[in-house]
Amino acid sequence: GKCKEGDKSVLYNSVVLGFSELGDGASHDMKNIGIVLAGQAGGYFKTGRCVSGGNVPHNRTLVSILQSFGLKDDSFGDNGEKQAGPLEVLGG
Numbered sequence: 001g002k003c004k005e006g007d008k009s010v011l012y013n014s015v016v017l018g019f020s021e022l023g024d025g026a027s028h029d030m031k032n033i034g035i036v037l038a039g040q041a042g043g044y045f046k047t048g049r050c051v052s053g054g055n056v057p058h059n060r061t062l063v064s065i066l067q068s069f070g071l072k073d074d075s076f077g078d079n080g081e082k083q084a085g086p087l088e089v090l091g092g
Contacts, residue, residue, distance in 0.1 A: 015041040015065060019058065033058055037090075041068035051089045060087040 003010040016038040023032040035058060040047055045068065053061065062076040064086040075084040 011039040011047075013039075013042055015039040015045060015068060017061075017065065019061075030057070031055070035061055037061075037065075041065070044068035045090060053087050053089060056087065060085060061090070063087070064090045 005013050017035070018038075019033055019035040021030075021033075023029045023034075035053070037045060038047075039045070045064075059076045063073060063084070066073045066076065067086050074086070
């Protein structure tokens with residue numbers, strides 16, 4: 001059965017992030033980075049889908065995770081003002 005945590009599952013209450021820092025290791029290219037999010041962070045993320053983040057830095061995925069925890073941050077790392085904010089396609 002499912003791993004229960006209260007009346008919800010563990011994956012409903014958590015979020016797990018997996019990704020590679022580079023899209024292409026040989027050229028150190030940071031485009032086309034595959035990112036896997038597992039879990040809903042308490043219902044913040046909709047699961048069971050594949051989405052495209054477009055041509056934006058992965059920092060915005062990290063901002064989305066921060067916001068799923070209830071934090072008000074709108075940037076993560078040094079990604080510039082034009083690239084600030086969450087990745088809207090992830091929802092919230």
